[in-house]
Amino acid sequence: MNNGKTALITGASSGIGQELAQLFARDGFNLVLVARNTEALNQLAGRLWEQHQVESVVITKDLSEEDAAEEVYDQVKERGITVDVLVNDAGAGLYGHFATETDWEREKALIHLNVLATTQMTKLFLKDMVARNEGKILNLASLVSITPMPLMAVYAATKAYVYNFTQSLINELKDTKVTITALLPNATDTQFFNRAGAPDVKVTDHLDDPEMVARDAYKALMKGAHKVIPGGIVNKAYEVMSYVAPQEALAGMMRYNMTPKNDLKPDGSEKSAAWAWGLGIAALALAGVALAVAYSDDKVAERVRNRVHPDNWLPELEGAIRSARELVGNGWGKAREAVS
Ligand SMILES: NC(=O)c1ccc[n+]([C@@H]2O[C@H](COP(=O)([O-])OP(=O)(O)OC[C@H]3O[C@@H](n4cnc5c(N)ncnc54)[C@H](OP(=O)(O)O)[C@@H]3O)[C@@H](O)[C@H]2O)c1
Structure with missing residues (x-):
């Protein structure tokens, strides 16, 4: 109407x-x-x-x-x-x-x-x-x-x-x-x-x-x-990438995108270079977006905080060090036996 x-x-x-x-x-x-x-x-x-x-x-x-x-x-x-x-x-x-x-x-x-x-x-x-x-x-x-x-x-x-x-x-x-x-x-x-x-x-x-x-x-x-x-998320990630990536890398990617398909090398080398940059940067950008989203949710933020609290990871770290020492000790003992 x-x-x-x-x-x-x-x-x-x-x-x-x-x-x-x-x-x-x-x-x-x-x-x-x-x-x-x-x-x-x-x-x-x-x-x-x-x-x-x-x-x-x-x-x-x-x-x-x-x-x-x-x-x-x-x-x-x-x-x-x-x-x-x-x-x-x-x-x-x-x-x-x-x-x-x-x-x-x-x-x-x-x-x-x-x-x-x-x-x-x-x-x-x-x-x-x-x-x-x-x-x-x-x-x-x-x-x-x-x-x-x-x-x-x-x-x-x-x-x-x-x-x-x-x-x-x-x-x-x-x-x-x-x-x-x-x-x-x-x-x-x-x-x-x-x-x-x-x-x-x-x-x-x-x-x-x-x-x-x-x-x-x-x-x-x-x-x-x-x-x-x-x-969707790809276009949003593209924005984040544009803010974090060096201008030369962005220009390289865009140059690839703007090249006539017939002029691209058949071995795909231009694509690999452009995508190596693009994917690395996009992964960083997406990790940033994921963290930002996670931290905007109180429950997720709480779980992350709990996980990184020293009371939670110190005992696990001590356990891991103990096992590593035992492994090294055992290995050293076996090596000495073999030599003697
Ligand atoms: N397509 C994309 O990939 C893309 C991406 C990002 C942003 N944009 C932007 O989106 C807008 C719309 O583009 P579109 O993708 O829809 O392309 P489009 O189909 O070519 O439409 C362009 C429109 O602008 C009008 N226009 C062009 N020159 C004009 C002039 N001298 N005087 C008055 N009107 C004129 C055209 O009408 P007439 O020819 O009848 O004058 C047409 O209606 C543009 O500002 C473009 O820069 C496009």
């Missing part, structure tokens, strides 16, 4: 943005759908009306162009729409060696889209939300916000910006009822890699489901969480 609220989603014409639009519509939000592909947006608007009886306003806009965000804001204001939730999803990547392969004009447009448009959209709509003391924003960062990403260097840097920017705003907004959430998906099965010019890189062997990503993101956004890493 229509709840009378409105969510504005940039990048709603495909992928994660489109999945998010479905979830908002299911909960009765009207929508403002923004992207370049008018036909895809109109089709989505039609489906959302048929399935959920929510209204959608379609705004065709290239957000990599100067002042595009302001034009979107003006159109929304002219129609008298109050945006209760803003989702800054529109984004793109670009694949290739920065020094020799990628094109500056495309990189400039990418920075404009991922950084400037996201920042300006946030600036314009957040001001109104703070004035009303209500509202929610979801910013599309990425797991590569916290790791280097060779061969998509500019993209990863833009996502580091989005993540950092969002975390700072969370603090600035802490005395208001406005919340802002950073979404950090792992590699996801959308048009993203194709469009970035990286269709057959190793990482595309294992892609997350965009529906799952949107579901986890939506839940976190509604709760006002500071950040969300969709998926």
Whole structure:
């Protein structure tokens, strides 16, 4: 049923943005759908009306162009729409060696889209939300916000910006009822890699489901969480690993992931090196996560404390030393007998 609220989603014409639009519509939000592909947006608007009886306003806009965000804001204001939730999803990547392969004009447009448009959209709509003391924003960062990403260097840097920017705003907004959430998906099965010019890189062997990503993101956004890493323990461990591992090791792993499958050596040596680092670090990270979880449970913490208390392990240690001395003594006696 229509709840009378409105969510504005940039990048709603495909992928994660489109999945998010479905979830908002299911909960009765009207929508403002923004992207370049008018036909895809109109089709989505039609489906959302048929399935959920929510209204959608379609705004065709290239957000990599100067002042595009302001034009979107003006159109929304002219129609008298109050945006209760803003989702800054529109984004793109670009694949290739920065020094020799990628094109500056495309990189400039990418920075404009991922950084400037996201920042300006946030600036314009957040001001109104703070004035009303209500509202929610979801910013599309990425797991590569916290790791280097060779061969998509500019993209990863833009996502580091989005993540950092969002975390700072969370603090600035802490005395208001406005919340802002950073979404950090792992590699996801959308048009993203194709469009970035990286269709057959190793990482595309294992892609997350965009529906799952949107579901986890939506839940976190509604709760006002500071950040969300969709998926299971592996994606969470990846985050911990990114904080503890040396940057060179992370860059090496990501380089492996971003290598076209045809260019990988058949003997798998690059894989072994990347995985040796990855598995070692992931094991450490998982041990850390397990300890943190265990210690957050009082009963488990108590059992661990009991186990490491000297009253419990000293007698066992003394017993072990006694047996070791006996073993050595017996062995020494037998050796002397044999010699004599
Ligand atoms: N897929 C992944 O592995 C992954 C992982 C982490 C984060 N992310 C982030 O998730 C977000 C969504 O990407 P996706 O994976 O869903 O990829 P996608 O299917 O390619 O969707 C990208 C969306 O952004 C819109 N967009 C692209 N350039 C635009 C422009 N210049 N102006 C306006 N809209 C534009 C596209 O619509 P039009 O083409 O119609 O304009 C499309 O709706 C991006 O910010 C991406 O960086 C993706």
